[in-house]
Amino acid sequence: MVTHTAVRITAASHHVTVASSTPSITDWSRRYFGPWWQATSSEAGADAGPLVAAGVDETEAAQLAQLVTDYPHDVVTYANAPLLHTRDDDGCVYAHQPDSSLSYQYQPDVLRIAGTEPVPVALAAARLARELLRSQLLADGWHILHASAAVRDGSTVLTLGEKGAGKTTTALLLAQSGWQLLANDRVFVRPDGDGGVDVLPWPSAAAIGLGSLDALGVYDEVRARHLAGERLHPTQHERVSQALTDGKRDPIFASSGKELKPQFFPDQLTTWLGLPLAVSGKAGRIVFPRIAPAAAPAVEGRGRELVDSDFFTAGTEDRYPDVFGLAPKAADDEVRRVLADRLTALPSVSVALNHDRDASAKLLRQLTS
Incomplete structure (x- = not known):
């Protein structure tokens, strides 16, 4: 070759x-x-x-x-x-x-x-x-955390939770409120020498649901670009492309029950959605969101401790199994425990958000100011 x-x-x-x-x-x-x-x-x-x-x-x-x-x-x-x-x-x-x-x-x-x-x-x-x-x-001691993240002045808000909890929505709301988006699903984290945690992005196509685009107020811009012939990431399912063509805003699902979402190149987060991006940060606080459409945005208490399931490991990686033998022979469990302890010690909060972008963003701004 x-x-x-x-x-x-x-x-x-x-x-x-x-x-x-x-x-x-x-x-x-x-x-x-x-x-x-x-x-x-x-x-x-x-x-x-x-x-x-x-x-x-x-x-x-x-x-x-x-x-x-x-x-x-x-x-x-x-x-x-x-x-x-x-x-x-x-x-x-x-x-x-x-x-x-x-x-x-x-x-x-x-x-x-x-x-x-x-x-x-x-x-x-x-x-x-x-x-x-x-x-x-x-x-080199980095671990992968299942989280979305946004950065302001170097300080990073990590959003954690189960699938569908609202991690990406929370990070996007912060990015629309003056923060920089660092990640929408995974981040690299490593203990620093001063008792803190360094954070790096995991570059990937960003999956953002049709309903989320609508709730965030950017659906019309995305659809207009799609109709003008601009293209999103090719891993996007053809049913999503057709939904954009037809102007459908409700979530669509595969037969497996998985939501099918528009897929954005990293640069399209800025050029299409107007979101600034960050290249690194220091963990500053953690938000555990949940989406409650019928409830007013509210604080629900302090966040929980981090657990092993918050991290991606060789045993939990479900999309990219290590068929080529690239992963280190053994993960450093002690480093992961240090990370969990340091992250758990950060200011944290559990919140309920809804589909009212302005109200949800207002609560997040109050919590992170």
Whole structure:
């Protein structure tokens, strides 16, 4: 695979390089990571460090796929699609996703991706570049917290809770009230040397429900851009695109019961929704929201202690299983306990919010001023 373009992705002094002979693939990673991490043009050479070499090459994709399908292999669901994978005697991992015609080969510090179309390859390259950086950050003491986050003057409000509790809504309301959005679902956290907790973003497409867009007052802008031909992230379900075309504002659900939501590129949070973004912060307080449509926004008491289920671990990662063996051999449970203790000691509050944007935002401003 010949490479002509490369972009280096950096977070907390760790990096990975994405290289390709197709400029749109490296441009994709630059767009995807640039708003929250650092993405700069680079040279893909011997000193490039961890490398994702990705390209559109039907022959290579077929050859790599055959190295999986012709031998005993396992099957997992990876990024919502079946992934076949096997490991040879030398530790090289081969994988194949038939639905998207993607094939992979991983040896330490070098991941090759071959496919038949640029967009699926670009998606996979960005996804695996993030996984390579995730492995470095985890080895350096960072952990992943299931939280949304907003930052002002360096101080970060973390919002925690179960699925559907209102974590993203809370962070977006703060971002509409003068804060900077740092994350909408996951954040990296690590104890600092002064008794605090550092926070970094987890770059990803931002999923925001149709009802939430309406409640936040931005549905009409999103629909207008959609009708004008602008496109959201390609992982968005076609039923969501059709709902925007038809002007539907009510939530829509898959047969599994999962809500289907518009999917935004990180930069579209600013260009479409007018939300400023943050690249880092220090944990300052925690909000545990719940959405109560029929109730007035109100404080419901102090927040709870953090528990293991608030963190993503190898055992709880449900979307990106570690088929390539990138994760550190063992997580540092003691660091996670320190994080839980430090975060639990922060000012925290449980709140009920409703679909009245102004009233809910007013309560959050009062609590964070």
